[in-house]
Amino acid sequence: YRHYCDIGIAIGGGKGLVVPVLRNVERMSFADVERTIGEFAELAKNNRLMPEDLEGGTFTISNGGIYGSLLSTPIVNPPQSGILGLHSIQERPIALNGQVVIRPMMYLALTYDHRIIDGREAVTFLKTIKEVIEDPARLFLEL
Known part of the structure; x- marks a missing residue:
């Protein structure tokens, strides 16, 4: 569909939830992603994000778990x-x-536009996310 990944990251800012967009994530290292999210978080906390920081995006990640969300x-x-x-x-x-x-567990919820994403692809994506969370070395070894 698109040949780039511009990922929105939901961040609690000084005036509520904002979703700045990391551009061309497919070209970034893990360290670059982490650094950029940290920079956006600082800007959001101080209400200093620019409108262009919040525009576009192909997909968003939201971590309601930091606020205690069990499922949404x-x-x-x-x-x-x-x-x-x-x-x-x-x-x-x-x-x-x-x-x-007893084991630590986390629920994931994926909402997607079925006109763009097939259900089989969505399930495969969730399975991959589960595998990476359970074995983070896979992320760095690109298995």
Whole structure:
């Protein structure tokens, strides 16, 4: 659909939630992404983001978990293709090898424009996110 990734990052600013856009993320290193998000967070805190910082975007990531959110359905901001909502990590019971054990769990919620993204692709994306969260080395090894 697009040959670039401009990712909106929802950040709590001095006057509420704002979504600055990281441009051409596909060309950035992990360190560049982290640094740029930190810069945007500082600008947002001081209400110093510029209108062009908030325009465009192909996809947004929102972490309601930092505010205690357990689960929500994030809303796509047109013309973006989707939004990924991350939620609080909490210990929950799960079945593992026939036993009930307590493990840290986090719910993810993906909302997407079905005119642009096929359901199979969306599920594959969520599965990849799950695998990277469970084994972060995959991100750096590009597995």
